[in-house]
Amino acid sequence: MNEAELKTYRKDILEKINRYPQDAVKAWYDEVKTVDWKNLEKPDALHFTQLVWKASKKLGIGIGKSGEGFYYLVVNFDPPGNYPGQFNDNVKPKKV
Numbered sequence: 001m002n003e004a005e006l007k008t009y010r011k012d013i014l015e016k017i018n019r020y021p022q023d024a025v026k027a028w029y030d031e032v033k034t035v036d037w038k039n040l041e042k043p044d045a046l047h048f049t050q051l052v053w054k055a056s057k058k059l060g061i062g063i064g065k066s067g068e069g070f071y072y073l074v075v076n077f078d079p080p081g082n083y084p085g086q087f088n089d090n091v092k093p094k095k096v
Helices: 003-009 021-034 043-051
Strands: 011-017 058-065 071-078
Touching: 011 021, 021 043, 021 071
Parallel strands: none
Antiparallel strands: 011 071, 058 071
């Protein structure tokens, strides 16, 4: 399977991090504070919207460490999210 075919099945989030992988995931989720609930397709919170994308059912995570001591976190989603025109069906505001 080539890269174009792989992108049909997953969405990657790659992050270079200095300390703990969970810090990256928390930072992605914390983008909820910047979400424009009237325009979910704005690029300010695409990590967050992918994390909570309703239609994404599978998750794959990989962590690697470079020779310089940086960690790289890769997260794959299947099926991928953040598709134009599908945000309102897949990203819902938290009920209070």
